[in-house]
Amino acid sequence: MRLVAEGLSAKRGEDLIFQDISFEIPRGEALVVKGPNGSGKSTLLRVLAGLLPAETGTAKLVAAAQPVERLGEACHYLGHRNAMKRELTVDENLVFWKAFFGDFSGGAGISVDEAVESVGLRGIVHLPFGYLSAGQQRRMAMAKLLVAWRPVWILDEPTAALDASAEAMFAGLVTTHLARGGIAIAATHQPLGLEGVRELRMTGFAGVGEAVW
Numbered sequence: 602m603r604l605v606a607e608g609l610s611a612k613r614g615e616d617l618i619f620q621d622i623s624f625e626i627p628r629g630e631a632l633v634v635k636g637p638n639g640s641g642k643s644t645l646l647r648v649l650a651g652l653l654p655a656e657t658g659t660a661k662l663v664a665a666a667q668p669v670e671r672l673g674e675a676c677h678y679l680g681h682r683n684a685m686k687r688e689l690t691v692d693e694n695l696v697f698w699k700a701f702f703g704d705f706s707g708g709a710g711i712s713v714d715e716a717v718e719s720v721g722l723r724g725i726v727h728l729p730f731g732y733l734s735a736g737q738q739r740r741m742a743m744a745k746l747l748v749a750w751r752p753v754w755i756l757d758e759p760t761a762a763l764d765a766s767a768e769a770m771f772a773g774l775v776t777t778h779l780a781r782g783g784i785a786i787a788a789t790h791q792p793l794g795l796e797g798v799r800e801l802r803m804t805g806f807a808g809v810g811e812a813v814w
């Protein structure tokens with residue numbers, strides 16, 4: 602299994618943000634997308650997740666049997682916002698997402714309790730999500746990645762505003778995901794704590810992405 606992006610271009614409004622970006626990520630590997638503010642990192646991730654249409658090009662998950670045409674169905678997307686209901690408890694939120702996502706073929710999510718344990722936050726699942734601190738909320742959003750199996754994790758500034766221990770915890774989650782044969786693509790200004798990760802540098806405003814392999 603590998604993720605193959607070919608000739609991707611995307612617009613925001615009338616503006617061409619990037620063009621002709623191609624890369625391949627084999628299973629078990631991660632790609633970090635770098636570049637200055639406004640260079641199109643979030644736009645690229647949203648295109649990969651199927652949340653924005655590409656102007657040109659394709660992105661597919663190519664498995665042994667046949668390509669997954671709708672890559673978004675194989676992805677978890679962790680954006681700038683946490684996508685949790687503030688009025689529902691943590692438990693209710695995670696139970697909802699587990700049922701809503703379901704497992705993609707080839708793996709199984711862990712239980713809500715195990716996921717909460719994995720992000721280091723036992724004992725507060727009965728609280729409304731809105732009561733949690735900003736860092737706790739982000740950790741719970743990360744637990745969402747664990748309750749349902751999706752081979753591709755698309756992560757937009759996943760550790761912004763987290764403390765050092767949370768950053769290390771998250772690096773551990775990504776490492777485990779890769780060890781299970783997953784793929785991760787992260788836009789970040791902070792080091793993710795992963796060894797030997799490949800980088801894609803965005804230049805912005807339709808400058809061609811320069812892949813550094």
Ligand SMILES: Nc1ncnc2c1ncn2[C@@H]1O[C@H](COP(=O)(O)OP(=O)(O)OP(=O)(O)O)[C@@H](O)[C@H]1O
Nearest residue numbers: 613614615616618637638639640641642643644645
């Ligand atoms: N709806 C829109 N219409 C026009 N331009 C937009 C729209 N949304 C975003 N843009 C522009 O697209 C460009 C790329 O934005 P994007 O959020 O992808 O950048 P980024 O590299 O993720 O930035 P940051 O590091 O600040 O998060 C920016 O110049 C932004 O102003």
